[in-house]
Amino acid sequence: MPSHPAYETVRSVLPRASVLLQSNPGPMTLDGTNTWLLGDPEASEVVVVDPGETSQQHLDELLAAAPAIALVLVTHGHHDHSQAATAVHDRTGAPVRAFDPRHCFGAPPLVDGEVLDEAGVRLEVVATPGHTADSVSFVLDGGAAVLTGDTILGRGTTVVAHPDGVLGPYLGSLRQLEAYGAARVLPGHGPDLPAIGEVAAHYLAHREQRLDQVRAALAELGPSASARQVVEVVYADVDRAVWWAAELSVEAQLAYLRA
Template identity: 55%
Template sequence: MVLEHPAYGRLRQVTPTAAVLLADNPGKMTLDGTNTWILRAPDSAECVVVDPGPRDKAHIGLIAESAPVAMTLITHRHFDHTGGLKRHRKLTDSPVRSADPKFLHKSTVPLRDGEIVEAAGLRIEVRVTPGHTGDSVSFVLDDAVLTGDTILGRGTTVIDTRDGTLADYLRSLDILAEVGEGRVLLPAHGPDRPDAAAVAREYLAHRKQRLEQVQAALDVLGADAKPMQVVRHVYADIDKKLWPAARSSVKAQLEYLRR
């Protein structure tokens, strides 16, 4: 029987080198939950873990049982990706690499753009893709791209305006549209998709459409309209529970347009 997303508590093989463990933390921001990716060459006894996920003993235990962990990589700082990191390190004693130095373990060097990480029989290219957060990175395999929250399996990405910007995000989508050609999309939330480049281009088109809608809203509301005023105008058709998240993206859009 071939497993399909979502498959909680079971290791689901997606490509010859990538399998996923879906954490049982569904929500309006996490969709079906956080995808923890388990990467390894077919002949490797070890694996690379991407995003251990939330603070969930059962989930972290399943990761540790999957294979000896040669390396752990973090796509970005958010708690649904890093909350289980302390226990994961305790169970696996794995080195941890990330763009944010505070998550480093058995390493003092943050991830750099273009760096090649070699582990578990794989060569993994690091691409710095900020926008969702300032520390967001993506990982390129021969046949797939792991995009963290920069591109999701469904829906759209929120820009965390504490350090994320729309200008950075659009540049990151351009990068993923280029490197994603002919590669499977392996996102941190939602189902995998067969063509990462196509999804990146869809995201770019969506962002352009939203910018046009926000500009049209400013033409009606006035150039100094507040983010929530614009949300009520542009996002009237979505669940109001999602408006706080939409406000963050609108704030980023307003900063982009006003700059």
């Protein structure tokens, strides 16, 4: 994959994976959206994963760092990951593929278990629903790394975005990713992490802890308590600016427990 030292925001993580950090930091995006550039160092093209949200600066930096794009992949349809795909497709003609056909341009939707060979890299598509119904992860080169979108973040834990996000499938997705053991985590936000097996196990333990806290809150508040009431108890020590997101996760937890 060609290097572009003039663009200091492009950081090499693995021999076949670099990241371009979008300047859109926030409570939900952490440092910003990670746009991943995948390709063999000898290849003339790259695969772009999660082109980010619409921003002329980010688009210009992306096209400078990746002047030839073989394929654009989207881990899920949230705007901070997928919104710029239209502009990249319009500027380059590169096909865009996602699990949800609404986010595809010039190519069919992704299929669970499908293997992609582009730009000298091999990517296995793994459906990982839970954060959203259309969330997918990509296993790079047989397990060197896994691009996880928002299913696993580089810092903190993710939101199960009820009603599109569902907790039961999310727990199943975490168990599926746990099996990749020592593979490096290349997340949609935050720093890359070693050993996805350990990270997924931590996520699962965290979810079980939260479920226990919700059970305890229901015992205190009554079984018909609202998600907001539960958030005020369980997330009392969390910044209120993100309580709306916590409420989505609690809705998912309540649906899981009441089912």
